[in-house]
Amino acid sequence: MARIAPLSGFPEWLPEGRAVESHILRTVAQVFELHGFVGIETRAVEPLEQLLSKGETSKEVYLLRRLQDDGPEQQVAGDKTLGLHFDLTVPFARYVLENAGHLAFPFKRYQIQKVWRGERPQDGRFREFTQADIDVVGSEELPFHFEVELPLVIAEAFAALQEIGLPPVRISVNNRKVAQGFYEGLGLADVEGVLRTIDKLDKIGPDAVAEALQRDNGANEEQARACLALASITGTDASVAERVLALGVRTPRLEEGLDELVRLVETAAARAPGVVVADLKIARGLDYYTGSVYETTLVGHEQLGSICSGGRYDSLASDGSHTYPGVGLSIGVSRLVSRLLAAGLSSPTRAIPTAVLVAVADEAHRGASDGIAAALRARDIPADVAPSAAKFGKQIRHADRRAIPFVWFPGVDGAADQVKDIRSGDQVDADAATWAPPAQDRWPVILPQTS
């Protein structure tokens, strides 16, 4: 077999790391389901033409071809060029169009899957990674209140993860109508261009942005200064709107956007205090957002970038006669997990599920040990049987090396079975039909690590 080496950009976790990831996935799925989101999966591939309908991401796509590509036969089979999806939004939009007749709208779905991007890998950026998305999609219309609810669902999911050591998050929100209305009111025509330039603020700083706005986006010095003044505003209440309006621009679109933004941050301040903040420099590059936009940072790990982003789109999917507006957010699970593991923030009490290792006195009595393990499993206690009838000291070491807390010794000649807590050394008589480990030992638990 060829030399084995990790592939850059394709992360894999050891069992301990996967236990952390699985816990995160179960936790967010549980929160999503409590809010009525239904889980779906879509295929990993889409026709290239679908993937390219958002042109800017074309360079990131992995295309597929069959190793034994028999050209003519492939034509006959009607195969299209297929590529791996680079997000879960494009496939979801296609799924909605394909199945619209079978879905009830507004349709709330969550979707947890791998996605692939042919990017140059770097810290926190992978070529294969797991996303956990929620979206609500309406038929023809979608009330604004969903733009308030979705970031609150995400806030709840992240709050549930603080138990395992995730730092608090900050969800920064803005509204496209605010920026668009403001730029229009200023007399700037290239709204998309200005948005893209403002999006670079954190990267290149205000002076370079002011310069770029004048050089690339048709702004004069005063307009550029106004754009930067807008982008500097943050807050969690109605004063955000007052400070924007104090800049002297006023258009119906701007006022509508401010009204929505204030409703969002004020509701959020009541339901998830301290999490959601209006930050008017949040631009989100993608053209299709039309209302609220969201970015999420891990407090103390801001340089990791956004771990959950999204927004409102008025027509992500449309088949010509019907339009499906939506709002959604996408958690970058792999980025989150890789940081939790690298920073040593979370780890499981043990890597494997087994709570009890049933010892084997000699191979002739393996059946008795199998029976004990079966009795424990029947009562939902993860149990395994020692792989060989080695000396008991060696069997205990087998458990110890795996952090299995209990070793069970079958009774011989009518004596009672005994179970030993190998951490304390306590050993007591026990009956596999009634004994249970303490609740915190039954399954592995993910704990925050205090350093």
Add this chain to the structure above:
Amino acid sequence: MARIAPLSGFPEWLPEGRAVESHILRTVAQVFELHGFVGIETRAVEPLEQLLSKGETSKEVYLLRRLQDDGPEQQVAGDKTLGLHFDLTVPFARYVLENAGHLAFPFKRYQIQKVWRGERPQDGRFREFTQADIDVVGSEELPFHFEVELPLVIAEAFAALQEIGLPPVRISVNNRKVAQGFYEGLGLADVEGVLRTIDKLDKIGPDAVAEALQRDNGANEEQARACLALASITGTDASVAERVLALGVRTPRLEEGLDELVRLVETAAARAPGVVVADLKIARGLDYYTGSVYETTLVGHEQLGSICSGGRYDSLASDGSHTYPGVGLSIGVSRLVSRLLAAGLSSPTRAIPTAVLVAVADEAHRGASDGIAAALRARDIPADVAPSAAKFGKQIRHADRRAIPFVWFPGVDGAADQVKDIRSGDQVDADAATWAPPAQDRWPVILPQTS
């Protein structure tokens, strides 16, 4: 957006179908964990050279290339040609070699992931499908008893699925040493060739197999007849060995294989009566099996083919200095789900998680409804809020169309809240801090469908 049509061979489920699939995945994962298997995931891609190390599957591989493939840069980055994995065994073997220093052996893992094969799609054969694998891998050695335990874990997983309408399964087992020892004893040199020919028995019948054995595998008529006689033996106890030995061939390898085979079926008869059957025509085409081999059929759906196969391999993974023998089985989850759905055997009580829809009297009071839903969710009751403050009759229809069993009406002017079971029409006073739905209504449940 381009015309939307399903892609042949890339199955996707509606929410109802995905609910069935999710239940199956949760159930088998739970059984695997109770037996001490740890869940891992591997990346979707492997270097082509790894994928081709099992030559016979080369035609099924999907290769990747980046849409904007910038040749020289790719060389610099050291990129290899990558392909999508076509099973979970090859990636697992690579994972074991890559991480051997961090794993404790025998290492028991389960792995539930999509795999891809560029095959011509047909009934029950997909280009993208989900597998659920369990394997135990030892370092240098692996005791035989694992060959008995693994099919019993699988039997337990399938037994748990009978609750949702899965028909009983039959696990057919054989042992490579039996066939190999028997053919050797007969004086046949081309053991692999004979195995591959015998593997076609169900497809082409005994006459054609006898002919092929003589034409292609160097057998004379008597040897061919003996091979067919061996292949016709089935049973669940020691009489299997007696009937084989009565054919007059006897070699140490044959006797070792028969001893193992009898231990397997007799232990299985005691622990999972009626499920595991020795069937000496089971060959499993793959060269690397060296001991027990397994195939599983759904009783009454035998034409679907095997839904769970595997076997023992003495050196699936080896890095030159260390060898890792293993035994594993792989459930074809997509094949199973597609049959359950197509035959109408299982379906969920509702497609979406929501147990309670909280009505909204008017948009000004949406906050009160949000608060009620939050109180229910805090006690693990999936709840959603009506998307619009339509007439109550319309809000009830919204719940009815989604099979949400309960609609909650917030009390007005100090009156108590009320909750209505929309199936019975019963409506009672209720407090969101204490009320709970009947247990069977809290979450969707998958039920067998009796037709």
